[in-house]
Amino acid sequence: MAVKELPFTQEELMKIIQEHSTPFHIYDEQAIRKNAQRLKEAFAWAPEFKEYFAVKALPNPHILKILKEEGFGADCSSLAELVLAEKVQITGENIMFTSNNTPAEEFQKARELSAIINLDDISHIEYLEEHAGIPEIISFRYNPGPLRSGGNAIIGNPEDAKYGLTKEQLFQAYEKVRDKGARRFGLHTMIISNELNPNFFIETAHMMFDLAIELREKLGIHLEFVNLGGGIGIPYRPEEEPVDLEYLGEGVRKAYEEKIRPAGLDPLKIYLECGRMVTGPYGYLVTKVLHKKDIYRQYVGVDASMSDLMRPGLYGAYHHITVIGKENWERDHVYDVTGGLCENNDKFAIERNLPLIDIGDILVIHDTGAHGHAMGFNYNGRLRHAELLLRIDGSVKMIRRAETLEDYFATLDFQDLD
Ligand SMILES: *Cc1c(COP(=O)(O)O)cnc(C)c1O
Secondary structure: OOOOOOOOHHHHHHHHHHHOOOEEEEEEHHHHHHHHHHHHHOOOOOOEEEEEEEEEHHHOHHHHHHEEEEEEOEEEEEHHHHOOOHHHOOOOEEEEEEEOOOOOOHHHHHHHHHOOOOOOOOOOHEEEEHOOOOOOOEEEEEEEOOEEEEOEEOOOOOOOOOEEEEEHHHHHHHHHHHHHHOOOOEEOOOOOOOOOOOHHHHHHHHHHHHHHHHHHHHOOOOEEEEEOOOOOOOOOOOOOOOOOOOHHHHHHHHHHHHHHOOOOOOOOEEEOOOOOHHHHHHEEEEEEEEEEEOOHHHEEEEEOOOOOOHHHHOOOOOEEEEEOOOOOOOEEEEEEEEEEOOOOOOOEEEEEEEEOOOOOOOOEEEEOOOOOHHHHHOHHHHHOOOEEEEEOOOOOOEEOOOOHHHHOOOOOHHHHOO
C-alpha cells in the first residue's frame, strides 16, 4: 500500500505537541504554496487565469493571506466569508460571491466590496436590483440538468441539485440584466465534487465553451469569463492518485483552441473556485489516544471528536490515519477510532486495520485541510480545537486558538435565572 507522507518527523511533532497540546489541526504552508503554484502553472496558457479559493474549505485569514500572496482570489458565499476576505484585503473582482438563497445584506456587502456577484437564480435579479442594485459585471450559475457528456458518460446528477439556473432561464437572465444596465458578463457552473477524474472537468469546459458561443450567437452576449467552479478531488485513500493538473490544464487549453478561438471569443478568462484541492491534503488533525475499550469491537478513544472533523460521521468519508512511531508496524489490529460525543457517528474510522495502539499514542488524521475544522460544531458542548501553521522555516504559529468554555457560554445569559 502506498504511504501517506507527513511534513514532520516524529521528533519534530513531539516538540510541537510539547508547546501546543493535542488535539489540533496543523497546515503545511510550503506544500500549500507549491500546490498553488502548480495549479497556476497548469493554466498559465489561459488569459488572466484566476483561482478563487473557496473560503468555506478553510476560513482562516492566515491561510487566505498565503493564498492571496500566491495570486488567488476568494470565493465567498456568506457574510462572514466576505468579511474574512475583506480582512485580508482581498476585495473587488478578486472576490467571487457565489451564494445561494442569499439574504439582502449579503448582496449589499458584496456590492460594497465590488465583488463579482454570481447569481444562483433568475428571481434573484429583481431581488438584487431592489436591495443592492445591478452591478456592471454579473455572472450566473448554470445547472445543466440531466446531463450526458462525450456520448454517454454521466457526469453527476445536477438535476437533483438545488443550485443554478436552467439553460432556458440563463438566456432570459442575461437579456434581463443587460436591459437593466449590466455590461460585463460571466458564466459559472459547479456540477461535480471531490472528483478525481480530470476528464469530467475537461468535459465541463467543453460544455461551458459551447454555451459561451451560443450566448454570443443568440443574444450577442460576449462573456468575459467562464468559471468552471471547484470540485477537484483529492486522494483521501493511499491507493488513490491526485488529479493530474497539467493534464487538466492542457485538456482545457485544447477545448479553448478548438472552440473559443475559432468562434472569435478569445480572450475569455478562465476561472476556478476550488477549495478542497488547494488546502485539503496539507492539513492534519493531530490527536492523542485517551482510552481503549474492548467490547464487541475494539475501540480507540482519542481527544479529538466530530467537532474537529465531521466528514467521517457526516458522509462516511475515509480519512487515513498514521500512528506516530508505528508507521512501519504491521496493521494487524482492527479498531474503531472514536471521539467522545454521545453520538455513535462520532468516529474517525470504522473497523480500520491499524497497528497495535496504546494509550498515549499520537494519531495523525490526514487530509483535514479542507472542510475539516471549518465544518466543526459544538453539539454536546464539545469545543473546537486550535489551528496551527507549519511555516516554511519549520517554525509553528498558532493561527486560531482552541475554544474555551467561555466561548461556548458567550451567547447565554446566566443572569435572571430565578
Ligand atoms: C464548495 C464550493 C466550491 C469548492 O468546492 P471544492 O470541492 O472544495 O473544490 C466552489 N464553489 C462553490 C459554489 C461551492 O459551493
